[in-house]
Amino acid sequence: MKYFSTLLVASLAICVHAGIDKDKAKEMAVMLLNHCKTQEGGTDADVEIMMNLKYPESANGLCMIACIHEKMGFFTDGVFSRDIFVAITQQIVDNDPAYMQAAEDIATKCGSIGGSRCEQAIAFDKCMEAEMKSRDLFPQMV
Numbered sequence: 001m002k003y004f005s006t007l008l009v010a011s012l013a014i015c016v017h018a019g020i021d022k023d024k025a026k027e028m029a030v031m032l033l034n035h036c037k038t039q040e041g042g043t044d045a046d047v048e049i050m051m052n053l054k055y056p057e058s059a060n061g062l063c064m065i066a067c068i069h070e071k072m073g074f075f076t077d078g079v080f081s082r083d084i085f086v087a088i089t090q091q092i093v094d095n096d097p098a099y100m101q102a103a104e105d106i107a108t109k110c111g112s113i114g115g116s117r118c119e120q121a122i123a124f125d126k127c128m129e130a131e132m133k134s135r136d137l138f139p140q141m142v
Helices: 006-017 022-040 044-051 059-072 082-093 097-110 117-134
Strands: none
Touching (some): 022 044, 059 117, 097 117
């Protein structure tokens, strides 16, 4: 089973951590997805699939992941921002040492992935997911 975006989970976690209730956080995630749907030409089905934490199958739906990365500040013009990635991870996990080490390792291993904008987004997401799972940390995030 494919999980979509630790980043979507992260955006929800940031909202909850910031004191926004879960319903409001979900509403904000839907707003982000709808913005990216419009920007990338995705569909309502893509949004629904992503809200169920799975990867969409359409090319436009997959490009929505690149949009999310960009909106969160992880990528700008195809360049990974290690500092923003680590700072957002810090907010989510309250400096938990295992997660912070994973964030550093992910930034090192996954941040240099190249490819077209959308290919890079998917590859980064899958790399991040694999790194979290290899440390048995991914299930705790979801």
